[in-house]
Structures are given as structure tokens and as C-alpha cells.
Amino acid sequence: MTPMDFLQLVRGPLFDIALTIFIFGVLLRLFEIIILDRKRDLSEARGGEFIAGSKTIFRRFKPDREKLQHSPVPTILGYIFHLGFFICLLFFIPHIELIHSALGVSWPGLPNFLVDVVALITMGALVGLFLYRLTNPLLRFLSSFQDYFLLVVVFLTLATGYIAFHHIIEPYPLALGLHLLSVELLLVIFPFTKLMHTFTVFLGRYYNGAMAGRRGVQS
Amino acid sequence: MSTTSLQRGLEAWKEEMDAPLAAFFSSCVHCGICAEACLFYTETGDPKYTPIHKLEPLRRFWHQEFTLFGRLLKMVGLSKEITDAELAAWEPLVYDSCTLCGRCSQACPMGNDITYMIRKMREGFAASGHVPPGMVGAAGRAVRIGSPMGVKLSALQAQIGHIEQESGLKIPVDVQGADYMALLSSMEIMNFPEYLEALARIFEQAGVSWTLCSEAFEATNSGVQVGSKDIARELLQRVVDGAEKLGVKCVISPECGHAYYALRWEGPNLIGRTYTFQVLHILELLDQLRGEGRLKVEGQFEELLTFHDPCQIVRKGGVLAEPRNLLALISDNYVEMPDSREFNWCCGGGGGVSSNERAEALRLKVFARKKRQLDATQAETLVTACANCRLMLEEGLEEYGMELPVTGLTEMIAEKLASSSAEGRGERTEER
Amino acid sequence: MNTTDHAAVTLRPLLHEIHHALQRLAQVGEEHTIDLEALPFGPGDEALLLEFLGSGEVAAQLHALGESRVLESRFPGVWLVTHFSEEGVRLAQQLEITRTPALLRTPQEELGVAVEQFAQALREQGGADDV
Amino acid sequence: MSAHITLGEALRRRGVSRRGFLKFCTATASMMALPPTMVGAVAEALESAPRPSVIWLSFQECTGCTESLTRSHAPTVEGLIFDHISLDYHHTLQAASGDAAEEAREEAMHAHWGNYLLVVDGSIPLANPGYSTIAGMSNLDMLKESAEGAAAIIAVGSCAAFGGLPKAKPNPTGAVSVADIIKDKPIINVPGCPPVPSVMTGVLAHYLTFGTIPELDVYGRPKVFFGQNIHDRCYRRTFYDRGLFAKTFDDEGARKGWCLYRLGCKGPTTYNACATMKWNQGASWPIEAGHGCLGCSEPDFWDAGGFYRALSIPINDPAAAIGIGVVAGAAIGIASGAMAHRKKVEATHHREPLKVEQLEGKA
Known part of the structure; x- marks a missing residue:
């Protein structure tokens, strides 16, 4: 297989398959969760659920003092990684083109050198998170194979993107193909791993906030 | 089925499964932040006390039974089945080292309500027979005798006699049609009878129409702590029956956290219907009286006070402002703990840990967290609003050689009550 | 079309290369040739380069298989050599950093022929005995 | 001209001076994308270069490659080279036709067996030989027969190199490239639709000058011409790096000459010499003319997801x-x-x- 064959494969059928699995899996998982439902709470409510639940979704994006104090490394690296990843994902112009072609929506991108710097920082944060997970006794105890594996897969998407952008691997179709392949791997494993937290975090926070809000506490 | 079994436990878990649980399990990324929020981890440094780790068997069960992918993995033999031995091994994590305090639920960046999950987890542990003996004992006494500490009606009557004799106040029992039915925790009956006297004084002054119920005076609910909604229901039903029989408008939870949570938030769901009466924590009622100007106090406490927020009343109960309003009434010399309100640290004895003798050493060890918090305030008196907390605090302070008096907020109010109680009564008459 | 934006980027390294080559020529006499056809010039880049180089003291014209022009830039030692075909189509353009472009010097191979031709021309003038 | 005459001799007989010869060598080296230091070596090689016989076969093609070659550079350096080679068969260009033409091919083959250069443009249909025949002979048979005695094969244009347009989905003729059929001869692919004329002649010049085939990349393309990608050599690259893109062909960005990535430019995945050699006597090239690169020198460029869709967009409609x-x-x-x-x-x-x-x- 030549590099161009490879690129055609990953830009063509493999991408379609990965996208299908991703959408299928995410919807499957979300339906599995939502259909389970929760019992109607019969206790007399002290506060509303909806506003409190929605507030919690946003409140927990905010870094709090305690987390910064007790777990500064994973908290700060975590924020850098998430922010950086979404900047690279959503504001790199080739990505915007992809989103535009799939969904028909578009927005202004960032200059490539900025995305480039962000990608480097993000990769650094991921390496930091990986090392922290490996060396911190608490996280080491908690971590399963998946925890490390996902960090590697996410790192690969950034690293291959960086490599393709800078033409570090030649020929370029091979580099771009590897980037797409790593993204496809991410898409395929996404619904069946903890990457699902990307979506379920909203559900989880809402439920938490709603249940607390009902009792008159903003969680 | 006439006995507890793994099968029965797993069936109980199936019943407990719901969307929040599934969402929470799907969201956890093993960040470890809940560990830092849990005093069992911070004080021991042992990662097995990480809150979310305590749920590992339930997470696996959920994945195997309630996700398509998990079912497929199980079908091809790629996921480990839950065993009875595993539950036995997990029992200390689920009971001895979790007070259901809810601090981790506040901390989780994913919004996982881990306490909510542990509560559900315990249903399966109870149904499979993995409950610490101390807690089984308490539940047995609660069901058979009426109180987890084995306090009988006769004991209460004896205390009532003492109080009436000493204070000259009347403590109404079984008054049909009273507005309020007060409940007590057995700890208050046995260890802190001051509470009952304080109630009588305050209600006397404010002219509150109240009563105790001889058939339902115990507020605590061991069933909730054990994690059996059946036992919880059985115990709660007594209160509901008592209240409905007397036809009261409102049931007052005593200064006891779990009692309040069980009564206020779990109760209607346990019996499957809404109450015909309202439920208030005593602090809520006192604050209402204060707002209405019916709570008259004179004089203030001079010493530096601090308040320990009982988890079930404050963080999980929503009674946040009331204790502060009431404290402001009787003290200008008040200091908040470094982590307070929703972020307060548990006394270490909630969730049934206090009745679990096996957990005592661990409980006292992790009290170090509370000690540091208290040290930082340099308070001279520690006020709280939960008899269980109060007992745990006293034991902990003793263990760590700290001389710090612990008292209940209701008693403190009663102590500063304005002497002319006739005024209050007059107002009430006017209202009527 | 805005040419200056990209021109700076394309030309900059080339100008540095010329400068470096000129230094080497001055210091150790090393010559250097740059094939301008091999550079990815954008519109206007070449004009900018030529403007920058300017013209110096020497301008030579060759007629061999079409015209060739050899121009010294305003920087002595930097030469622009342009070859055209017989039809006037440009074939190649090079920058030579040298003291004299090789093309200006008479090729050794043609000296022998020149001697021959000169003798022939002399004979034709009638002074054959002198040779 | 005799077959034994060398190029140096041929030029001298035409009255070309030594300066003229060196100039020719300089231009040739430049055309072959060799560094100027190689001029001496080129001169030496050309001095003694023999005159090769060339047989040019055209199969499923549009004659665009031949047009590109013959129209663009009238009698320039390439002209001299083509004057020098013995183009013994080219059924589009030659005067002879029918049996006479085919005889010329056979004669050349026999006369130069093992030494002639075979140039092919166009793809070969395998689905049914009847799709393309010459003098009643299928393209496949003619290719096999002609390839047997060839010293090397140059597959000119994307059709010969990769199958090209005839091979585009759904490929009704079952078109394949030369390399799909011939496995035992050195094949130089010079893809492009059409190839840059000076690249074609540069490859010929290389073979002519050094008698060897140049270093090839994974697609059998001479690295010297196809070693760098358009994007890396593009004068608009600086706009890409700064995130300045034309969004339509008539917006401000397009007028300012910004990067054409969003308009579907395939520069990043395309390897060709357009950015340096350019077209029409070095006048311009597609990107300079304001249109993105189509990637025509890459395999299956026709099926690569659309000329006006950015490279990051998947090929199929999602x-x-x-x-x-x-x-x-x-x-x-x-x-x-x-x-x-x-x-x-x-x-x-x-x-x-x-x-x-x-x-x-x-x-």
C-alpha cells in the first residue's frame, strides 16, 4: 500500500466507519443511561431542580480552591489539557473545514502558529498527566489499563496532527493519514470508554445539581 | 428467598439502577479528586479509601448488566463476575470508611454524587448479608425495641419525669391535634436529655403547640444507614403512623442528621407517597420562630463559638442559613471553620459508622482531620446540631486530649431564653 | 495582488545565502552559483530581487546559441547571468558569486582554433611568409 | 543523423561554440534540477552521450501530455534534446501511418533491441482489449511486445503512471498503469495531468546524459522533480502559517493571494515541481493563477474527494x-x-x- 492509498483509505471508508461507530455508540450509551430514568422524588422540594442542575453544570467547570490546594498538578494540567485540546479541535482551520462540511456550521479559526503553540502545550500537559498517573501512589492505585491507554490515544491524535502540520514524517499523505487514523481510533473507542465523560459529564452534573437543588443546596 | 444471598444482593442492585448512577459511572475518569475530599483518605493516605473505588463492584455490575458493550464482554467471558467473597472484602470500604457525608459529591469535577451511589450500593450489600455486625445489631434493636440503642418508652418516660420535676415544665405526650410532633434520637434520650428540656422551654416561651408520641418518639433510622429500604420503611412507617394518628401538622426532626435526612428526604419515597404533614428540622422551626419574633433571647455567650455543620442537615439537608441566623442571635463572638457549610468535614461517625464497633479505631484516627479544623478556629465552645456528631466530637476530642466543650445549638438558645415567657404566650393568644 | 507579504519570506533566506557566499569569496576566494530557476518565486519576487541587486559597472552580452547577458550587480562580485535561446526564450538564470563569470573567459578549447583562424586571416592578408 | 554520433559532436556540427555548449549544459542541468556544481559533469556526459532510439506509445489518453511537451517549448533546450533523440515511433506525431508506422516501430525495436527507450502515455484497458487498439493490436499486447526489448520505460502522464482519468471510478475500461503490467523493466513515472513539460524533458535529459535512471520515490517518480511537496515550496505558504485563507475565489483573501487550502488546494499532499519549474516558459502555475492544486501528479487524484473540498474533509459525504x-x-x-x-x-x-x-x- 502506498502512502496515498493509505490516505485515501483513512479519508474514505475508514473515516465513514469510525464516524458511524462513534455516533452509533454515543447515542447507544446516552439512551442506555437516559432510559434507565430515575424515580420521581416524592419528598417535598425546598428548591427547584432545573436551575440548580443547570447551574451545577457550569459551576463545576470552575476550578475551586480545594482542588487547586490538594491536587494542584492534575487539576492544572487537566485544565490545560482540556482547554488546549478543544482549542486545537475547534479552532484549527482544517478542522473547521471538516466540521463545516459535515454540519454546515462554521466559525473563525485561529492563526496556525497559535494552534501550534497550544498543541505543544497540550501535549506537554498530557505527558505530565501520564507521568503523574504513573508516579502518584493514589492515581497509580486507581488507574486501570484504560486510563493510561486513553491518555496515549489522545496524545497520539495531537502528536500525529503536529507531525502532519510540520511535515515531520514524509511523505505528507502518510503523516496526514496517520493523524486521521489516530482520530478514527479515538472515535471508535470513544463510546465504549471513559471518553464518554465528554457527554455524560453534563448528565452527571445535572443530576447531582438537581438532586441537591431540590434539597436547597447548590452543589 | 428467606435469607440474604449474593443473588438477592444483585437483584437489589438491579432495582437501584437508575440514570444518575449510570451517568456517574460513565463519567468517572479516575482523577482522584474525590480522595482528597474524603477524610478516610486524607487521614490515612491509603488509596483504597478513594470514594469512587469503594463502588468498584457496583460499577462492574452496572457495566455487565446495563450496557450493551458490557453484556457483550461478559458473554465472551471478558469481564469478571461479582462474587460473594468480593462483596465480603469490600464491606469495610462500604460501611466502615464511608459516613455518607457527601463531601466527595460536592468535590467531583464530573458531578458524580458518590454518596448517592454508596447509598444504593448498600442496598445490595444488605440484601447479600454483608453488613457490619454492629450495624446489624443497631437495626435489630431499632426494629424490635424501637430504638437502635435499645431505648424503651419506659426510659423516655423516666427522662420526662426527671425533666418535668426539675424544670417545672410540662412535656406533652400523645396530645391529639397538636401542631408539632417532636421526635428524639435515642442518643438525646440517653446522653443529652438537655435537648428535650430545651425544647420544652423554647416551645413554652414561644407558645408552640407540640407533643411527643409514645408510639413514635425515635427519629433515627438504622435502615437507611444499613442500606435496606425495607427496614427503613418499617421504621419510618411508625413515625408516619404516629403523626397521622395524632393528626399533627408538622413533625420535628431532632438534632440528628441521619434522622432528618431519612425523615425529610427519603421518607416519602420509602412509603411511596407524600406525607400528610410537614417535616422540619428543629433548627428550621427555631429560625421560623425567630423570624416571626416569637423567639426571645437575652444576653450573649461571651466565649468564642464555632459551628460544626452536620453533614446530613447542612450539606445534604439544605439547612445552611438557619444555624447561622440562630447563632447570631446569641453570640457576636463567632468564627467559621476553615472548611464550613457545604464543605465541612464530617465528625467521622455518620452513615452508621458510630454504631459499627469494628470501625472505631479508624474513626478516631480520621478525626485528626476534624481536630486540625478545630485547632484553626481556636474556638472555646463547639456548637453543633446533631446528637450523633456531638457524641463523636466528644469522643474524638477526648481521644486527642482536647479540652473543648461541645454543645447543641437548641440547648444554647434555651439557655439564653428571655425570662418573661408570658409575653410569648400573649402573642400567641393574639395570633389565635 | 499583494506581493510583499510572501516576498519577505521567500527572499530573506536567499539574500542571506548571497551575503554568506560573498563573505566566503572575499575571505577564501570560494565561488558559488545559485540557480534562480530552482527557487519557488511568487509573483513579483524576482523583480524585487533584481531591484535589490541593482546594476553595477559591468554589463556583457554574449551571442552563443542565442543571447546571454552577464551583469554585475551593485555589489561587486555578485553577477546575474541570464541565458536566452535563439528565439529569445529565457533558458536559465543564475546568480554567480565570483570575480569573473566563467562564461566571459575564453574557453581553452577554442584557443587552438583561434590561433589557427588568426594565422589563416593573416595569410589571407598576404603576409604568409612572416608566420 | 547517424545513430552513433554523440551529442557533443552533433552540436559542434551545427556550429555551436564551446560557450554555447556550456550554456546548453547549464540550461540542461537547471532543467534536470541539478545543482549548478553539476554543470561540469553534465558537460562531460553530454559530450559523449550516444543518440538513443525512442519509441513512444500512446494508449488510453487525451494527447494532453504530447501537447504539453510539443506546444510549450518550441525549439529550446528541450528542442535540442528532441532533435538529438531518435524518435522512431510516435503515432500522434509521425507522418507515416497504418502499416508503415507499425513497421517503423518494429524496425526500431529490432535495430536497437535491448537499448531503446520506451515512452508510454495513456493507461491500458484490461476489461476488454477492444476499448483501445492500434492497428488491430490491443494496448496490452503492444505494451508487452514493445517493453520486452526496452532498456527502460518512461511512463509519461498520470494515466500511464497511475491509471489516471480512465481509472477513475467506476473505471469502465478496467484501466491500469504501465507498472501494473510490466514488472521486469525499470520504469520511471512522470505523472501529472499533464506533466510539467520541462520535467518530461528533464527526465529524458537525465537518461540521455547519464544513461541511467534517476533516483525514484515510492511511486517510481524521479525524486529530483517529485521530492518536495507543493505546499512546502508554495509562495503562499506564509499565509497558511498565519491562518490567512481565501474562502471563495473572489473574496478579499483571494485578491490578496492568501492560501487556497479552504478552497480545496491539494498542495500539502502533492509532490511535483510546479512551484519552481512552473508552466509556459516559467510564466506561472496553477496556484499563482489563483486556483488550488488538484494533486494531478498523485495516484487516483480524481477520486480524492473533490477538487474544491479542503484536504481535511473526508472523501465521502458524511x-x-x-x-x-x-x-x-x-x-x-x-x-x-x-x-x-x-x-x-x-x-x-x-x-x-x-x-x-x-x-x-x-x-
Whole structure:
């Protein structure tokens, strides 16, 4: 297989398959969760659920003092990684083109050198998170194979993107193909791993906030 | 089925499964932040006390039974089945080292309500027979005798006699049609009878129409702590029956956290219907009286006070402002703990840990967290609003050689009550 | 079309290369040739380069298989050599950093022929005995 | 001209001076994309270069490659080279036709067996030989026959090199490239639709000058011309790096000459010499003319997802993938969710209340 064959494969059928699995899996998982439902709470409510639940979704994006104090490394690296990843994902112009072609929506991108710097920082944060997970006794105890594996897969998407952008691997179709392949791997494993937290975090926070809000506490 | 079994436990878990649980399990990324929020981890440094780790068997069960992918993995033999031995091994994590305090639920960046999950987890542990003996004992006494500490009606009557004799106040029992039915925790009956006297004084002054119920005076609910909604229901039903029989408008939870949570938030769901009466924590009622100007106090406490927020009343109960309003009434010399309100640290004895003798050493060890918090305030008196907390605090302070008096907020109010109680009564008459 | 934006980027390294080559020529006499056809010039880049180089003291014209022009830039030692075909189509353009472009010097191979031709021309003038 | 005459001799006979010869060598080296330091070596090689016989076969093609070669550079350096080679058969260009033409091919083959250079443009249909025949002979047979005695083969244009347009989906003629058929001869691919004329002649010049085939890349393309990608050599690259893109062909960005990536430029995946050698006597090239690169020198460029769709956009319309994903995800998700929910409800129905005696192990 030549590099161009490879690129055609990953830009063509493999991408379609990965996208299908991703959408299928995410919807499957979300339906599995939502259909389970929760019992109607019969206790007399002290506060509303909806506003409190929605507030919690946003409140927990905010870094709090305690987390910064007790777990500064994973908290700060975590924020850098998430922010950086979404900047690279959503504001790199080739990505915007992809989103535009799939969904028909578009927005202004960032200059490539900025995305480039962000990608480097993000990769650094991921390496930091990986090392922290490996060396911190608490996280080491908690971590399963998946925890490390996902960090590697996410790192690969950034690293291959960086490599393709800078033409570090030649020929370029091979580099771009590897980037797409790593993204496809991410898409395929996404619904069946903890990457699902990307979506379920909203559900989880809402439920938490709603249940607390009902009792008159903003969680 | 006439006995507890793994099968029965797993069936109980199936019943407990719901969307929040599934969402929470799907969201956890093993960040470890809940560990830092849990005093069992911070004080021991042992990662097995990480809150979310305590749920590992339930997470696996959920994945195997309630996700398509998990079912497929199980079908091809790629996921480990839950065993009875595993539950036995997990029992200390689920009971001895979790007070259901809810601090981790506040901390989780994913919004996982881990306490909510542990509560559900315990249903399966109870149904499979993995409950610490101390807690089984308490539940047995609660069901058979009426109180987890084995306090009988006769004991209460004896205390009532003492109080009436000493204070000259009347403590109404079984008054049909009273507005309020007060409940007590057995700890208050046995260890802190001051509470009952304080109630009588305050209600006397404010002219509150109240009563105790001889058939339902115990507020605590061991069933909730054990994690059996059946036992919880059985115990709660007594209160509901008592209240409905007397036809009261409102049931007052005593200064006891779990009692309040069980009564206020779990109760209607346990019996499957809404109450015909309202439920208030005593602090809520006192604050209402204060707002209405019916709570008259004179004089203030001079010493530096601090308040320990009982988890079930404050963080999980929503009674946040009331204790502060009431404290402001009787003290200008008040200091908040470094982590307070929703972020307060548990006394270490909630969730049934206090009745679990096996957990005592661990409980006292992790009290170090509370000690540091208290040290930082340099308070001279520690006020709280939960008899269980109060007992745990006293034991902990003793263990760590700290001389710090612990008292209940209701008693403190009663102590500063304005002497002319006739005024209050007059107002009430006017209202009527 | 805005040419200056990209021109700076394309030309900059080339100008540095010329400068470096000129230094080497001055210091150790090393010559250097740059094939301008091999550079990815954008519109206007070449004009900018030529403007920058300017013209110096020497301008030579060759007629061999079409015209060739050899121009010294305003920087002595930097030469622009342009070859055209017989039809006037440009074939190649090079920058030579040298003291004299090789093309200006008479090729050794043609000296022998020149001697021959000169003798022939002399004979034709009638002074054959002198040779 | 005799077949034994060298190029140096041929030029001298035409009255070209030594300066003229060196100039020719300089231009040739430049055309071959060799560094100026190689001029001496080129001169030496050309001095003694023999005159090769060339047989040019055209199969399923549009004659664009020949047009590109013959129209662009009238009698320039390439002209001299073509003057020098013995183009013994080129059925588009030669005067002879029919049997006479075919005889010329056979004669040349026999006369130069093992030494002639075979140039092919166009792809070869395998689905049915009748799709393309010359003098009643199928392209496949003619290629096999002509290749047998060739010293090397130059596959000119994307059709010969990769199958090109005839091979585009659904490939009705079953078109294949030369390299798909001939496995035992050195093949130089000079793709492009058409190839840059000076690249074609540069490759010929290289073979002519050094008698060897140049270093090739993974696609059999001479690295010297196809070693760098358009994007890396593009004068608009600086706009890409700064994130300045034309969004339509007539917007401000387009007028300012910004990067054409969003308009579907395939520069990043395309390897060719356009950015340096350019077209029409070095006048311009597609990107300079304001149009993105089509990637015509890459395999299957026609099927690479559309000329006006950015490279980061997947080849196929994602609507189908999204549609299938949504429908299947919703259907199976609801089914799986319903099963899970039923499991929960059943457990609730079958339950037997837990007694405290059972907890105590007394029951």
C-alpha cells in the first residue's frame, strides 16, 4: 500500500466507519443511561431542580480552591489539557473545514502558529498527566489499563496532527493519514470508554445539581 | 428467598439502577479528586479509601448488566463476575470508611454524587448479608425495641419525669391535634436529655403547640444507614403512623442528621407517597420562630463559638442559613471553620459508622482531620446540631486530649431564653 | 495582488545565502552559483530581487546559441547571468558569486582554433611568409 | 543523423561554440534540477552521450501530455534534446501511418533491441482489449511486445503512471498503469495531468546524459522533480502559517493571494515541481493563477474527494455515516435501554422485603 492509498483509505471508508461507530455508540450509551430514568422524588422540594442542575453544570467547570490546594498538578494540567485540546479541535482551520462540511456550521479559526503553540502545550500537559498517573501512589492505585491507554490515544491524535502540520514524517499523505487514523481510533473507542465523560459529564452534573437543588443546596 | 444471598444482593442492585448512577459511572475518569475530599483518605493516605473505588463492584455490575458493550464482554467471558467473597472484602470500604457525608459529591469535577451511589450500593450489600455486625445489631434493636440503642418508652418516660420535676415544665405526650410532633434520637434520650428540656422551654416561651408520641418518639433510622429500604420503611412507617394518628401538622426532626435526612428526604419515597404533614428540622422551626419574633433571647455567650455543620442537615439537608441566623442571635463572638457549610468535614461517625464497633479505631484516627479544623478556629465552645456528631466530637476530642466543650445549638438558645415567657404566650393568644 | 507579504519570506533566506557566499569569496576566494530557476518565486519576487541587486559597472552580452547577458550587480562580485535561446526564450538564470563569470573567459578549447583562424586571416592578408 | 554520433559532436556540427555548449549544459542541468556544481559533469556526459532510439506509445489518453511537451517549448533546450533523440515511433506525431508506422516501430525495436527507450502515455484497458487498439493490436499486447526489448520505460502522464482519468471510478475500461503490467523493466513515472513539460524533458535529459535512471520515490517518480511537496515550496505558504485563507475565489483573501487550502488546494499532499519549474516558459502555475492544486501528479487524484473540498474533509459525504449512526444508535440504544429498564422493573416486581432477622442470619 502506498502512502496515498493509505490516505485515501483513512479519508474514505475508514473515516465513514469510525464516524458511524462513534455516533452509533454515543447515542447507544446516552439512551442506555437516559432510559434507565430515575424515580420521581416524592419528598417535598425546598428548591427547584432545573436551575440548580443547570447551574451545577457550569459551576463545576470552575476550578475551586480545594482542588487547586490538594491536587494542584492534575487539576492544572487537566485544565490545560482540556482547554488546549478543544482549542486545537475547534479552532484549527482544517478542522473547521471538516466540521463545516459535515454540519454546515462554521466559525473563525485561529492563526496556525497559535494552534501550534497550544498543541505543544497540550501535549506537554498530557505527558505530565501520564507521568503523574504513573508516579502518584493514589492515581497509580486507581488507574486501570484504560486510563493510561486513553491518555496515549489522545496524545497520539495531537502528536500525529503536529507531525502532519510540520511535515515531520514524509511523505505528507502518510503523516496526514496517520493523524486521521489516530482520530478514527479515538472515535471508535470513544463510546465504549471513559471518553464518554465528554457527554455524560453534563448528565452527571445535572443530576447531582438537581438532586441537591431540590434539597436547597447548590452543589 | 428467606435469607440474604449474593443473588438477592444483585437483584437489589438491579432495582437501584437508575440514570444518575449510570451517568456517574460513565463519567468517572479516575482523577482522584474525590480522595482528597474524603477524610478516610486524607487521614490515612491509603488509596483504597478513594470514594469512587469503594463502588468498584457496583460499577462492574452496572457495566455487565446495563450496557450493551458490557453484556457483550461478559458473554465472551471478558469481564469478571461479582462474587460473594468480593462483596465480603469490600464491606469495610462500604460501611466502615464511608459516613455518607457527601463531601466527595460536592468535590467531583464530573458531578458524580458518590454518596448517592454508596447509598444504593448498600442496598445490595444488605440484601447479600454483608453488613457490619454492629450495624446489624443497631437495626435489630431499632426494629424490635424501637430504638437502635435499645431505648424503651419506659426510659423516655423516666427522662420526662426527671425533666418535668426539675424544670417545672410540662412535656406533652400523645396530645391529639397538636401542631408539632417532636421526635428524639435515642442518643438525646440517653446522653443529652438537655435537648428535650430545651425544647420544652423554647416551645413554652414561644407558645408552640407540640407533643411527643409514645408510639413514635425515635427519629433515627438504622435502615437507611444499613442500606435496606425495607427496614427503613418499617421504621419510618411508625413515625408516619404516629403523626397521622395524632393528626399533627408538622413533625420535628431532632438534632440528628441521619434522622432528618431519612425523615425529610427519603421518607416519602420509602412509603411511596407524600406525607400528610410537614417535616422540619428543629433548627428550621427555631429560625421560623425567630423570624416571626416569637423567639426571645437575652444576653450573649461571651466565649468564642464555632459551628460544626452536620453533614446530613447542612450539606445534604439544605439547612445552611438557619444555624447561622440562630447563632447570631446569641453570640457576636463567632468564627467559621476553615472548611464550613457545604464543605465541612464530617465528625467521622455518620452513615452508621458510630454504631459499627469494628470501625472505631479508624474513626478516631480520621478525626485528626476534624481536630486540625478545630485547632484553626481556636474556638472555646463547639456548637453543633446533631446528637450523633456531638457524641463523636466528644469522643474524638477526648481521644486527642482536647479540652473543648461541645454543645447543641437548641440547648444554647434555651439557655439564653428571655425570662418573661408570658409575653410569648400573649402573642400567641393574639395570633389565635 | 499583494506581493510583499510572501516576498519577505521567500527572499530573506536567499539574500542571506548571497551575503554568506560573498563573505566566503572575499575571505577564501570560494565561488558559488545559485540557480534562480530552482527557487519557488511568487509573483513579483524576482523583480524585487533584481531591484535589490541593482546594476553595477559591468554589463556583457554574449551571442552563443542565442543571447546571454552577464551583469554585475551593485555589489561587486555578485553577477546575474541570464541565458536566452535563439528565439529569445529565457533558458536559465543564475546568480554567480565570483570575480569573473566563467562564461566571459575564453574557453581553452577554442584557443587552438583561434590561433589557427588568426594565422589563416593573416595569410589571407598576404603576409604568409612572416608566420 | 547517424545513430552513433554523440551529442557533443552533433552540436559542434551545427556550429555551436564551446560557450554555447556550456550554456546548453547549464540550461540542461537547471532543467534536470541539478545543482549548478553539476554543470561540469553534465558537460562531460553530454559530450559523449550516444543518440538513443525512442519509441513512444500512446494508449488510453487525451494527447494532453504530447501537447504539453510539443506546444510549450518550441525549439529550446528541450528542442535540442528532441532533435538529438531518435524518435522512431510516435503515432500522434509521425507522418507515416497504418502499416508503415507499425513497421517503423518494429524496425526500431529490432535495430536497437535491448537499448531503446520506451515512452508510454495513456493507461491500458484490461476489461476488454477492444476499448483501445492500434492497428488491430490491443494496448496490452503492444505494451508487452514493445517493453520486452526496452532498456527502460518512461511512463509519461498520470494515466500511464497511475491509471489516471480512465481509472477513475467506476473505471469502465478496467484501466491500469504501465507498472501494473510490466514488472521486469525499470520504469520511471512522470505523472501529472499533464506533466510539467520541462520535467518530461528533464527526465529524458537525465537518461540521455547519464544513461541511467534517476533516483525514484515510492511511486517510481524521479525524486529530483517529485521530492518536495507543493505546499512546502508554495509562495503562499506564509499565509497558511498565519491562518490567512481565501474562502471563495473572489473574496478579499483571494485578491490578496492568501492560501487556497479552504478552497480545496491539494498542495500539502502533492509532490511535483510546479512551484519552481512552473508552466509556459516559467510564466506561472496553477496556484499563482489563483486556483488550488488538484494533486494531478498523485495516484487516483480524481477520486480524492473533490477538487474544491479542503484536504481535511473526508472523501465521502458524511451524511450516510451520520444517518446510519443516528438511526442504529437510537434504535439499539432504545432497545438496550428498554432491556435494562425491564431488568430493573422485573427485579422490583420479584423482590421480597428484607427482614432484619434475615440480616441477623436468624431467619
